[in-house]
Ligand SMILES: Nc1ncnc2c1ncn2[C@@H]1O[C@H](COP(=O)(O)OP(=O)(O)O)[C@@H](O)[C@H]1O
């Protein structure tokens with residue numbers, strides 16, 4: 001489903017290279033965990049997958065279902081089923097959460113050639129999804145992410161993922177800021193979406209999340225490259241030896 | 252007084268003088284009124300203001316006014332349905348006030364009839380460098396005098412329409428709101444075809460009255476619109492003025508508000524949507540002269556194309572006006588490289604126990620926000636539209652009246668579809 005080949009990317013503004021020859025393949029149905037120390041380029045990779053303009057790809061390619069997505073803007077990528085749950089979801093004052101959800105869902109429907117949702121149908125979908133994530137419905141009356149706690153923002157990201165039904169879900173440190181109960185709720189939400197035609201890239205700093213969302217593959221990122229890949233036991237190994245030991249060994 | 256050397260008149264100034272000589276016999280008024288018109292014309296003959304005149308520094312009227320069209324006697328503006336449900340409509344069409352009924356507790360006269368009797372002649376006195384006042388005084392043909400009796404709560408909004416179909420249209424609305432009365436006015440400035448329009452509101456808000464006034468200016472792209480809103484706000488009363496500019500080629504809307512009465516409150520909210528080569532100038536002069544008077548001013552602008560926007564906000568606090576509280580803010584969102592918005596805030600404070608402040612920002616669309624929305628599948632133009640709407644949401648939603656909010660949102664959406 002996703003093939004990243006020898007990807008090099010830099011910050012558009014100042015030319016600093018962050019991703020330095022990254023290779024990664026994720027198959028449909030797979031849950032791939034990306035781990036790595038702070039600053040190794042995990043968020044940057046997620047932004048590049050989503051099409052953020054602040055980064056410039058200088059070499060290599062990203063294939064999604066066999067086609068390069070580098071020329072597509074973020075909305076076109078979303079329309080093809082790519083979703084990023086942000087590490088730091090943005091607060092957007094003045095944009096009502098419900099209005100935003102409706103516009104987003106209908107944009108994707110339009111891209112797929114479907115009619116816009118009728119209001120009652122839309123309300124029902126949102127209500128059910130919010131209920132399953134144990135979200136306070138009052139939150140949805142506020143402007144997008146404004147005044148949400150860290151944990152509420154993460155839940156809101158998963159809510160959007162449930163509603164938009166993407167095919168490639170990139171979760172960037174969705175566990176940070178969540179207490180253990182919230183983590184379970186969010187993980188259950190993700191697990192419920194696992195299916196043979198959907199893939200997940202789960203970025204995390206800690207092994208904790210992977211106890212709840214059990215990955216098929218684990219990849220260790222360091223200085224903008226995948227330095228080691230393995231199965232879920234690699235995550236446990238990291239937990240005992242730390243990144244330093246492992247990265248040293250790979251280098 | 253400014254001493255002007257006798258200048259060589261520009262083509263537009265000459266045109267104004269010529270239109271005057273052909274129009275005068277049709278313009279209503281007894282001798283006293285005609286005298287005022289002549290005086291106003293003399294002011295015009297001394298030359299329209301240029302950027303050397305302080306109040307016109309950002310709007311060089313002499314250069315910008317462009318071609319002055321002739322008055323078109325045959326022009327027939329299209330009738331306009333009211334914007335809010337059961338509003339009481341008062342229409343001035345091609346400079347003629349249509350016959351109107353009096354709603355309960357409200358007395359309405361056509362200005363043409365009052366001018367003929369010499370009433371209101373003193374309202375046709377223009378100030379120094381007051382070109383809007385002078386052009387209107389010289390040419391005003393009709394309008395309405397509206398008086399709301401003491402204690403009356405006028406149920407439905409009164410919609411004031413000033414409509415043209417090209418040519419010239421000069422009208423006035425003279426309004427007196429009695430003590431303790433409550434009323435909403437919605438003024439609509441609209442028309443088709445190239446035109447020179449002037450429109451003046453003179454509003455006296457009685458003690459403890461509550462007045463809401465909305466001006467919706469949506470002139471055609473080749474219209475010069477010169478507007479002035481003058482108000483005196485009485486003791487313990489409340490005036491909220493909302494100005495939306497979404498049209499016109501050259502627009503100058505002045506707001507002059509005096510608050511001599513204790514504990515009066517004034518609010519100005521303004522939304523300016525500027526595209527193409529529009530030049531739009533909102534100029535406010537606010538006098539806090541009574542004790543404990545309060546005001547807030549919030550101006551939000553979206554500018555694109557080669558549009559030029561101006562907000563001049565002058566707040567004067569008299570020595571007697573202790574405990575004045577005045578807050579002014581002007582925020583602009585600039586969507587193109589060539590568009591500009593100039594802000595000139597001015598606080599002149601002679602009292603020592605006051606809380607006054609102002610702030611201005613100019614920003615572009617936040618790229619991180621745009622990315623977030625697009626990453627959810629919202630196409631770029633639509634995502635920008637959401638952010639533009641978000642920028643104005645606070646000001647528009649404050650209006651609360653659902654029909655009005657919807658009507659303004661529709662205008663925003665149409666404007667953005669075309670220019671965003
Ligand atoms: N837009 C940016 N501007 C400046 N530095 C950036 C930017 N994006 C990423 N970086 C830098 O790139 C490196 C990788 O960042 P990031 O991808 O956020 O790491 P991670 O998510 O693995 O902690 C860090 O050193 C970070 O400071």
Ligand SMILES: [Mg+2]
Pocket residue numbers: 042043044087173
């Ligand atoms: Mg990160």
